[in-house]
Amino acid sequence: MFRRRILILSTSAGTGHVRAAEALDKVFRHQPETDEVLTVDVLKFTNKIFRDFYSSLYTQLVEKAPTFLGWWYKMTDEPWKTDRMRLMLDRLNTGPLVEFIESFSPDVTVCTHFLPAELISHLISQAGLRTRLSIVVTDFHFHAMWLCRLFHRYFVATQETRVHLSRLGLPEERITVSGIPIDPVFSLPLDRFEARRALGCDPNLPLLLVSAGALGVGPAEVVVESLRSVSRPVQIVVICGKNPLLQEQLLQTRAEWTNSFPLKVLGFTHEMHRWMAAADLFIGKPGGLTASEAMARGLPMIIVAPIPGQEELNSDYLLEQRAAVKCHEFTTLAFKVDSLLSDPARLQDMQRAARETARPNAAQIIVRRLLDDEAQEPEPVWINRKQKQQIAQVAKAVKL
Incomplete structure (x- = not known):
């Protein structure tokens, strides 16, 4: 039996993403198939300006300007709308994180926030990083910023979200309704x-x-x-x-x-x-x-x-x-x-x-699915430029 190196990436913009990562970490550590498990807040690898932008600013907006957050949430809820700008910012400010990931060389990478998910997707497609990327959505609604151009599996909270993603064009068999992982x-x-x-x-x-x-x-x-x-x-x-x-x-x-x-x-x-x-x-x-x-x-x-x-x-x-x-x-x-x-x-x-x-066993479902995937070695899902355009067109056509 091969023992796997597991990397769990979260972002401390709020606390939910980190708590979901901690829940997965706890379950992974009890599996005989795992060799080493690391859980990382990716903001710790970035400079202070970028860290404050993602963490401190978010907290301040929650407290003082929630209406702005709502406007931003709705404005960016279109597939790939902020893709180029977000990836550019991430790559400019996460160099140490990239070095860390490449040195750790994880077999399985799980992201509980869209920031590291997009970065890992880029590293796999452009830099040849060998890892299986899965994305765990930590709300009941799926926001477009969670979309990645390359992934192995999505874990979502509800069957409705699975239907939504499959209607957009993502392969239904790669979307698991797990619930949100909790301790x-x-x-x-x-x-x-x-x-x-x-x-x-x-x-x-x-x-x-x-x-x-x-x-x-x-x-x-x-x-x-x-x-x-x-x-x-x-x-x-x-x-x-x-x-x-x-x-x-x-x-x-x-x-x-x-x-x-x-x-x-x-x-x-x-x-x-x-x-x-x-x-x-x-x-x-x-x-x-x-x-x-x-x-x-x-x-x-x-x-x-x-x-x-x-x-x-x-x-x-x-x-x-x-x-x-x-x-x-x-x-x-x-x-x-x-x-x-x-x-x-x-x-x-x-x-x-x-x-x-309730789905109290969401973390266990996610971990078991990922380790079973490792045994089957599925190929990643690649979304090319034409498919991205189709997803964007479908999303715009069905938006209420």
Whole structure:
């Protein structure tokens, strides 16, 4: 049996791409066919200007200019529209990364972000890099910037995305509906009441889990203030992520808390799988990884302030699956919480829908498919200039 060298490439623009890569890394390391596994944030190989452009700027736009992000998302959602400019920027700023990849010489390369995917595609087609490139899409909607001219396999979250890509002209047999890879710990069984007790919460009191996201840029302060009006007995846990200022502000809120129900404020945590198991409702933004983790726990979501673009489209998917409700105004958040908690049948239906929609074993499916592909040695899919034009024409013709 040949043992394979695995390279997983992500980008820390947000945290979802990195978490997906970490989930794959964990599963790959337990496979007898793997020799060495490396997971790399490609931005660490670039200069500070480029790194800030992809990471810091994104975070600032999420917090201060989400409308611009939505406009950019929609404007660039056309096949190959930004291809030449993006590849030029990537090649100008990722020289050390190219050297690293060529020296490591991976048998299998998996990308959880479109930036390294396009770069690897170029290296295979133009520089003779010998590796099998697979691309893991980390949202429920497929954005055109994920398209590559050369690849071995796509892994997507939904059957709808597979249909979309096949209609554009990509070979259907190279598109696997895997779900979005999450840490395997989210599939471990945990009793809700035991989880609450272990986390120091009241096991008999409904728990509202409020998340500001891993970066702590969600509207947690406004959410907590809105939840003061909840009329049913609850307990609230707020996860502030990597935002100590937000945590400090909410700790001050807790010190002045006049409501009768408990409020717990935490920073970044590695125990989100336990908190999701303990909760009755998740209140926050619908990132692809967060939503996949919640569904794996059978945890209904109340969606607040989704980022225009990918998170709004994630919201659409979750609402279609009946695993979430959306709060359009913070004035109605407490009303929505009370409505759900006072209707156990509806809440159970949402829990059931979340579990049925979930794909908690996505990472295992992806890893197994890739290692099986290695044994079969399939040729890469090449999209030539004429095919690129056809894909662009089809995409434009079917765009709503």
